[in-house]
Amino acid sequence: GAGVSQSPSNKVTEKGKDVELRCDPISGHTALYWYRQRLGQGLEFLIYFQGNSAPDKSGLPSDRFSAERTGESVSTLTIQRTQQEDSAVYLCASSPIFHEQYFGPGTRLTVT
Amino acid sequence: GENVEQHPSTLSVQEGDSAVIKCTYSDSASNYFPWYKQELGKRPQLIIDIRSNVGEKKDQRIAVTLNKTAKHFSLHITETQPEDSAVYFCAATLRAGDGLTFGKGTHLIIQP
Numbered sequence: 217g218a219g220v221s222q223s224p225s226n227k228v229t230e231k232g233k234d235v236e237l238r239c240d241p242i243s244g245h246t247a248l249y250w251y252r253q254r255l256g257q258g259l260e261f262l263i264y265f266q267g268n269s270a271p272d273k274s275g276l277p278s279d280r281f282s283a284e285r286t287g288e289s290v291s292t293l294t295i296q297r298t299q300q301e302d303s304a305v306y307l308c309a310s311s312p313i314f315h316e317q318y319f320g321p322g323t324r325l326t327v328t
Numbered sequence: 329g330e331n332v333e334q335h336p337s338t339l340s341v342q343e344g345d346s347a348v349i350k351c352t353y354s355d356s357a358s359n360y361f362p363w364y365k366q367e368l369g370k371r372p373q374l375i376i377d378i379r380s381n382v383g384e385k386k387d388q389r390i391a392v393t394l395n396k397t398a399k400h401f402s403l404h405i406t407e408t409q410p411e412d413s414a415v416y417f418c419a420a421t422l423r424a425g426d427g428l429t430f431g432k433g434t435h436l437i438i439q440p
Binding site for chain 1: 334360362364370371372373374377417419421424425426427428429430431432433
């Protein structure tokens with residue numbers, strides 16, 4: 217079946233611009249996660265959505281980051297006033313049951 | 329919060345030999361430990377996982393062992409093949425809402 221999909225695959229933006237990243241989870245997966253992976257580094261957890269529960273935003277790096285999810289479908293991660301340190305690959309994962317997470321291909325964000 | 333240390337950062341082995349990657353975690357309450365394989369420019373892929381009620385799990389040439397007392401777990405790959413070359417990440421978590429805490433990764437190189 218279809219895996220997790222993300223768009224765009226690549227995004228180049230100028231410092232100070234806003235960007236919106238999209239994640240389409242696997243159908244039926246109730247949980248959705250966002251992670252950030254800096255070049256040559258491990259993955260850093262950002263935020264988690266489960267059903268209609270309000271997400272815990274404490275993992276977001278700054279108040280320039282926000283995320284939304286409508287029900288158990290698409291999620292968007294928005295970064296306002298982008299900075300060069302925001303350059304990274306942003307990965308989304310979805311999960312059918314407790315813990316097993318399946319990742320999308322990521323969005324490579326470059327802030328110039 | 330949880331902290332995961334992973335060693336070595338780079339591991340080079342001869343084709344056909346075994347490879348072992350080790351991780352330690354800090355939160356004794358963590359109960360789920362997955363391993364991901366990430367090829368260059370690709371998404372992380374779940375290759376094996378273990379829960380805290382199990383000491384060892386095998387799947388063909390790969391196995392994971394968990395020592396809860398020492399708070400460490402290891403990935404074992406036997407009869408290594410060129411396609412095993414990739415970056416491997418370990419991770420740990422207690423609750424779905426905490427996301428996964430990842431190690432910094434091990435670059436496994438299989439020498440022909």
